[in-house]
Amino acid sequence: MIEKVKNIVFQNRFWKSVFRHGMPVNARLRSEAVMSNLFLHIHPVKIYKDSLLFRKTLGLGLISFYLFFILCITGILLMFYYIPHVQRAYQDMKDLEFAVSFGMILRNMHRWGAHSMVALVFLHMCRVFYTAGYRHPREFNWGVGVILFVCTLALSLTGYLLPWDQLAFWAITIVVNLIETMPIIGDDLRYLVVGGTLVGQNALIRFYVMHVMVLPLLVTMLIAVHFWRIRKDGGLARPE
Amino acid sequence: MKRIFVILSFLILLFYIWQIWKDYNRPYLVYQKEFKELLKQKGGGEAELDDVKFVVRQRWLEKLNRVDRCETCHLGVEDPRFVDAPQPYTTHPDADKHSFERFGCTVCHGGQGLATSVEDAHGPTEDWYKAISSDNFLENSCSKCHGDFIEQEAPVLAKGRTMFKEYGCRGCHNVQGLERVKVAPPLVKIGEKVKIDWLYRWLQNPQMYLPETKMPNFQLTKEEAADMTRFLIPRVRIKDPDNFEGGSYARGKRILSESRCVTCHSFEGKGGDIGPDLAKVSSKVYPEWLFEWIKNPQAMRPDTLMPAYGFSDQDIRDLVAFIVEEYIDLELEDDVIQQNIQFVESANVGRGKELIEKYGCTGCHEIEGVEDRGEIGLDLTAIGDSHISRMDFGMIEVSHEERTVPNWLYNKMKNPRLFKAGLKMPDFTFSDLEAEALTTYLMSRSKEVVPASYHLHLGERPSDYNPQGEFGEILDNYRCLVCHTINGRGGDLAPDISIEGSRVKEKWLKDFMKTPYAIRPILVERMPRLKISDSEVETLYSYFRTTLVDDRVEKLTGSVKEMSLKDPEVISLGKDLYYNKYACNACHQVNLKGGTIGPDLTSVGERLRTEWIVYYLSDPKAFLKRSIEPVYDFTEKELEALTAFLLSAKEKK
Numbered sequence: 001m002i003e004k005v006k007n008i009v010f011q012n013r014f015w016k017s018v019f020r021h022g023m024p025v026n027a028r029l030r031s032e033a034v035m036s037n038l039f040l041h042i043h044p045v046k047i048y049k050d051s052l053l054f055r056k057t058l059g060l061g062l063i064s065f066y067l068f069f070i071l072c073i074t075g076i077l078l079m080f081y082y083i084p085h086v087q088r089a090y091q092d093m094k095d096l097e098f099a100v101s102f103g104m105i106l107r108n109m110h111r112w113g114a115h116s117m118v119a120l121v122f123l124h125m126c127r128v129f130y131t132a133g134y135r136h137p138r139e140f141n142w143g144v145g146v147i148l149f150v151c152t153l154a155l156s157l158t159g160y161l162l163p164w165d166q167l168a169f170w171a172i173t174i175v176v177n178l179i180e181t182m183p184i185i186g187d188d189l190r191y192l193v194v195g196g197t198l199v200g201q202n203a204l205i206r207f208y209v210m211h212v213m214v215l216p217l218l219v220t221m222l223i224a225v226h227f228w229r230i231r232k233d234g235g236l237a238r239p240e
Numbered sequence: 241m242k243r244i245f246v247i248l249s250f251l252i253l254l255f256y257i258w259q260i261w262k263d264y265n266r267p268y269l270v271y272q273k274e275f276k277e278l279l280k281q282k283g284g285g286e287a288e289l290d291d292v293k294f295v296v297r298q299r300w301l302e303k304l305n306r307v308d309r310c311e312t313c314h315l316g317v318e319d320p321r322f323v324d325a326p327q328p329y330t331t332h333p334d335a336d337k338h339s340f341e342r343f344g345c346t347v348c349h350g351g352q353g354l355a356t357s358v359e360d361a362h363g364p365t366e367d368w369y370k371a372i373s374s375d376n377f378l379e380n381s382c383s384k385c386h387g388d389f390i391e392q393e394a395p396v397l398a399k400g401r402t403m404f405k406e407y408g409c410r411g412c413h414n415v416q417g418l419e420r421v422k423v424a425p426p427l428v429k430i431g432e433k434v435k436i437d438w439l440y441r442w443l444q445n446p447q448m449y450l451p452e453t454k455m456p457n458f459q460l461t462k463e464e465a466a467d468m469t470r471f472l473i474p475r476v477r478i479k480d481p482d483n484f485e486g487g488s489y490a491r492g493k494r495i496l497s498e499s500r501c502v503t504c505h506s507f508e509g510k511g512g513d514i515g516p517d518l519a520k521v522s523s524k525v526y527p528e529w530l531f532e533w534i535k536n537p538q539a540m541r542p543d544t545l546m547p548a549y550g551f552s553d554q555d556i557r558d559l560v561a562f563i564v565e566e567y568i569d570l571e572l573e574d575d576v577i578q579q580n581i582q583f584v585e586s587a588n589v590g591r592g593k594e595l596i597e598k599y600g601c602t603g604c605h606e607i608e609g610v611e612d613r614g615e616i617g618l619d620l621t622a623i624g625d626s627h628i629s630r631m632d633f634g635m636i637e638v639s640h641e642e643r644t645v646p647n648w649l650y651n652k653m654k655n656p657r658l659f660k661a662g663l664k665m666p667d668f669t670f671s672d673l674e675a676e677a678l679t680t681y682l683m684s685r686s687k688e689v690v691p692a693s694y695h696l697h698l699g700e701r702p703s704d705y706n707p708q709g710e711f712g713e714i715l716d717n718y719r720c721l722v723c724h725t726i727n728g729r730g731g732d733l734a735p736d737i738s739i740e741g742s743r744v745k746e747k748w749l750k751d752f753m754k755t756p757y758a759i760r761p762i763l764v765e766r767m768p769r770l771k772i773s774d775s776e777v778e779t780l781y782s783y784f785r786t787t788l789v790d791d792r793v794e795k796l797t798g799s800v801k802e803m804s805l806k807d808p809e810v811i812s813l814g815k816d817l818y819y820n821k822y823a824c825n826a827c828h829q830v831n832l833k834g835g836t837i838g839p840d841l842t843s844v845g846e847r848l849r850t851e852w853i854v855y856y857l858s859d860p861k862a863f864l865k866r867s868i869e870p871v872y873d874f875t876e877k878e879l880e881a882l883t884a885f886l887l888s889a890k891e892k893k
Contacts (some may be wrong), residue, residue, distance in 0.1 A: 094354035099296050105259050
């Protein structure tokens with residue numbers, strides 16, 4: 001009976017086209033299963049027992065990744081309610097607070113998640129630094145990590161403007177005035193970022209597009225590279 | 241490790257449950273359930289009760305760019321059955337004029353329309369700029385749609401507006417769209433006008449000399465007052481007041497009462513409030529100045545309200561002699577005056593000038609040798625839009641509920657240096673009501689623009705009636721418009737004379753201008769006896785007769801000619817109507833018999849034109865809306881008879 005069901009489920013064309021190998025019953029098939037799966041093959045084929053210990057990594061990298069994942073989910077839900085227009089943006093905050101079901105927890109998860117992500121990415125870098133994880137052969141991955149950190153900060157900053165309240169407005173005004181002090185390109189760069197001379201509708205839409213489109217795509221891509229390189233550079237938390 | 245994992249999982253489960261409960265149990269549900277109960281008691285039908293759903297209710301006012309969710313809790317605002325229900329269910333008292341469909345709530349009341357909890361909706365709350373307006377300041381929103389001249393419907397706002405102008409607030413505070421006018425007397429030759437000792441005392445406390453003055457108290461120290469006095473009057477006059485060539489005290493007294501100065505000025509508490517109180521005036525001004533002033537006040541101060549009477553020099557000399565002797569400050573002692581003068585003489589001129597610049601005296605006064613630095617105070621153009629975080633309460637502890645912009649403004653009006661010592665704004669000694677009015681006006685200064693389709697200007701804009709030429713000059717010279725109104729401009733102390741030409745007869749007017757009297761028996765005689773010349777009266781009358789007329793009266797000439805007004809039978813019919821049918825004598829007098837509510841009708845035919853009598857009788861309210869004369873709807877016959885009787889009611893000698 002069980003055999004019959006097994007046959008029906010596993011021995012058909014559909015199943016076989018999705019999973020090209022059979023059941024991972026031996027080491028070879030296990031490694032094949034990993035190799036032919038996009039999500040699994042990022043992991044190394046073998047992991048040293050030591051590196052799974054919590055105290056080795058404190059799980060900081062993965063927590064950062066999970067936070068990014070949470071931020072993507074809540075962010076997409078928030079996008080259903082948020083309109084990046086100067087007359088609507090703050091009203092939409094109020095809608096989330098007072099009228100939308102689970103609006104407040106949604107917004108708070110996104111907000112606190114973002115704050116924690118900045119902190120955890122930073123702590124992750126500290127951990128890597130103090131365990132000398134940036135040395136050969138992982139120099140490139142350290143570099144990718146630094147770019148990811150900068151992207152995290154950029155996401156945090158662009159998201160800060162979106163509620164369009166006084167806090168947001170003045171914070172971004174200060175930041176773009178800082179940009180202006182850069183030598184030679186300062187003025188033009190500020191103009192590019194703000195889309196004008198004052199923080200207004202143009203700045204809002206620019207920050208919005210960066211926040212929900214450009215930066216998340218970049219981060220996703222870099223995270224893939226980051227994880228891939230962990231495997232290629234000899235696994236987690238292992239000296240050379 | 242596993243234990244921590246279990247505990248954490250459990251906590252997260254609790255958190256989920258809490259979130260779901262919180263999302264279900266919204267703060268407005270309590271009110272909606274209570275409202276449903278109340279509706280059942282008021283006899284709401286089944287269908288109606290089913291209609292009360294437990295949801296957020298909102299009005300989206302697209303044109304005003306607002307979303308108001310107030311009716312989530314204020315469920316009975318449009319239901320007349322809830323007139324006596326408690327808040328938040330009470331019926332709105334003015335729902336028919338301001339429909340919620342069109343206006344919502346927050347455009348008038350303020351507060352946070354988007355919120356659905358009491359604290360957030362009513363405020364004050366940190367993340368919304370405007371808390372709900374308390375009833376005292378509610379009128380501040382009216383001007384958004386109804387303009388700035390709403391006297392009837394928003395008296396507090398109108399009062400605030402007038403006060404802002406009259407107290408010279410504009411001198412120190414910029415408000416876009418309002419002209420900066422120096423409201424106080426110029427101080428250019430102040431040394432020739434006032435006594436040095438008076439100025440010194442005045443600067444220390446203006447209300448002491450003149451309680452109703454608009455000059456604020458700058459709370460100056462004695463030294464500061466002396467320095468400023470010294471700067472304003474650099475050379476102390478040694479001239480003895482006795483040098484003034486006086487006149488007759490008794491004659492002066494008579495002229496003062498005949499000229500009815502008391503209509504505008506008060507003397508020891510009795511009299512009008514158009515001009516200043518004169519009870520202690522001789523302790524203030526020099527007789528020479530007083531002489532020049534009465535001779536031609538307008539030459540000295542073009543914007544004065546005082547008419548140029550046209551007295552002869554001798555008349556003025558007598559008047560001044562009387563005033564100097566009669567209106568003195570009895571509490572003032574000579575040696576104190578001398579001490580004060582000496583103190584001022586030793587003061588520092590330079591520091592006086594600095595103080596005058598510092599306190600912005602030039603905002604209201606014209607002062608020689610001091611540069612006007614423009615508005616030294618805050619720009620108030622959009623003060624009503626201020627966020628509460630901009631208001632500094634200083635060291636005073638204010639509870640969260642009381643931290644509102646109007647509350648800050650109100651306390652600032654009451655005590656301008658309350659929030660910080662050493663501020664420059666002076667104390668105007670406003671009463672509670674005055675402070676409320678000003679606060680309401682300030683709160684109305686907003687940059688919010690409502691769409692043109694919402695504009696409905698109420699009240700009358702100030703008229704720009706301004707006659708030129710000979711007539712204009714007479715009108716200006718005698719300041720007729722301080723008391724009388726013509727075509728919407730002028731005061732309300734005396735009758736409106738916009739159609740005087742259709743009303744009165746030439747001879748009566750000429751006599752009246754020579755010796756004015758009160759037409760209503762119980763009124764105090766107030767029209768001053770001006771020294772107006774015959775040719776000026778001639779000009780006045782010809783202007784009245786050609787310009788200040790009403791065609792509705794003029795067109796009656798034909799029908800009046802056809803009336804048989806001299807017929808004794810008609811007259812006796814009119815007499816009967818007057819005394820019996822309509823009992824006009826209940827209010828009007830003829831030959832000292834009758835009531836005193838209406839004007840005396842003895843010899844009314846000599847005063848009023850026949851056309852006017854017919855016109856007025858047919859509809860008393862057509863000319864004067866506030867007239868309390870009943871509208872009787874007389875027949876043609878009755879009109880004729882009454883007119884005939886009135887024309888025959890001559891003075892019995």
